[in-house]
Amino acid sequence: MNSQDYMKLDDQYAAHTYHPIEVVIERGEGVWVYDVDGKRYLDCLSAYSAVNQGHCNPRIMQAAIEQMKRVTLTSRAFYNDQMGPFLKQLCELTGYEMAVPMNTGAEAVETALKIARKWGYQVKGVPDNEAEIIACEGNFAGRTTTIISFSSEEQYKADFGPLTPGFKLVPYGDADALAAAITPNTVAFIVEPIQGEGGVNVPPAGYLKRVAEICAANNVLFIADEIQTGLGRTGTLLCSDHDGVRPDIVTLGKALSGGYYPVSAVVADASILGLFRPGDHGSTFGGNPLGSAVARAALDVLIDEKLLDRSRELGEYFMGRLRRIESDIIKEVRGKGLLIGVELTVEARPYCDALRDAGVLCKDTHGTVARFAPPLVISKDEIDWAMERIEPIFSNGHR
Numbered sequence: 001m002n003s004q005d006y007m008k009l010d011d012q013y014a015a016h017t018y019h020p021i022e023v024v025i026e027r028g029e030g031v032w033v034y035d036v037d038g039k040r041y042l043d044c045l046s047a048y049s050a051v052n053q054g055h056c057n058p059r060i061m062q063a064a065i066e067q068m069k070r071v072t073l074t075s076r077a078f079y080n081d082q083m084g085p086f087l088k089q090l091c092e093l094t095g096y097e098m099a100v101p102m103n104t105g106a107e108a109v110e111t112a113l114k115i116a117r118k119w120g121y122q123v124k125g126v127p128d129n130e131a132e133i134i135a136c137e138g139n140f141a142g143r144t145t146t147i148i149s150f151s152s153e154e155q156y157k158a159d160f161g162p163l164t165p166g167f168k169l170v171p172y173g174d175a176d177a178l179a180a181a182i183t184p185n186t187v188a189f190i191v192e193p194i195q196g197e198g199g200v201n202v203p204p205a206g207y208l209k210r211v212a213e214i215c216a217a218n219n220v221l222f223i224a225d226e227i228q229t230g231l232g233r234t235g236t237l238l239c240s241d242h243d244g245v246r247p248d249i250v251t252l253g254k255a256l257s258g259g260y261y262p263v264s265a266v267v268a269d270a271s272i273l274g275l276f277r278p279g280d281h282g283s284t285f286g287g288n289p290l291g292s293a294v295a296r297a298a299l300d301v302l303i304d305e306k307l308l309d310r311s312r313e314l315g316e317y318f319m320g321r322l323r324r325i326e327s328d329i330i331k332e333v334r335g336k337g338l339l340i341g342v343e344l345t346v347e348a349r350p351y352c353d354a355l356r357d358a359g360v361l362c363k364d365t366h367g368t369v370a371r372f373a374p375p376l377v378i379s380k381d382e383i384d385w386a387m388e389r390i391e392p393i394f395s396n397g398h399r
């Protein structure tokens, strides 16, 4: 079968919930992926930052294989010998007291929203069923019915109602708007430190600091959705670290497993997560030994291979080179670490297709933005290799 055959199968049997770039990948190693015809590409999407540690990272693979031979799933009806060490490592690394292990990012966000509401009723004293949560315009937090209820994208919500009530939106990056929107029933504010799917939107400097102050002053939980920005993507462990803030609740996912297996988590202190009682929440696969073993290795790789520093240093280099492209169609190059958005004056999709033909995989987001977010294991030489291909495509005179 060739690429066309595989794409036809997807077209026929997969519900059309995506509009993929036309490349059929069969193998990956580090920053490189190979299609079914043997052509090599540099991956500048990293599965939306889930493979920060590089494709098929050998250390994570070893941990996965070893755990697969022992036991993979016990359910939380029993204890297992992997989850405790995993959550201890995660809490020590992030500086929180407790964690809830889940699978997908959306589940982590759902978990954070549920515990914020419970905290609102039991600790803050909000009247029953009156809890409000504030989110930002342009947010992306997943695709469940409750999460799309606070999306500002019409398509995400259209024909999927009735939606979950209790959410309010404010403009992203506007701390005054947050302050004005808070009422006595507000239990939480959920925000991405950089909006990934919304177009790599970087808020004004000092925004998160003010958010943290406003939340603290109003007894409102500050939830940072770090599912895309966390775990080294922006050059620090959490993107919130750039602003020196400590959110009350952090959601993590994607790179928590290095792409091997869906592992997500919510971390917070015991004053918040300690409110969960047996039976309040759960997941058959959440905290399973295979996922936990994989996540332990994924965190080890981030730290031992100094991927945070790498992301910061090479991100600056990559962004600097992108900013030097002379191009009438590039409106702005923005981001932090290796989460980089190139905003164009035109639709980004045709440029992503041209980049694919040249051997660089990236994906348009929010219409006019091309996101460059390679695995954090990328080298300077590999960035140079990518730039040799990216530069002519955006340069004046090419099209």
Ligand SMILES: *Cc1c(COP(=O)(O)O)cnc(C)c1O
Residues within 6 Å of the ligand: 048, 104, 105, 106, 107, 109, 140, 141, 142, 143, 192, 196, 197, 225, 226, 227, 228, 229, 253, 254
């Ligand atoms: C990807 C993402 C999610 C959802 O994660 P899934 O694993 O796709 O459910 C939530 N929040 C942010 C910021 C994300 O980028």
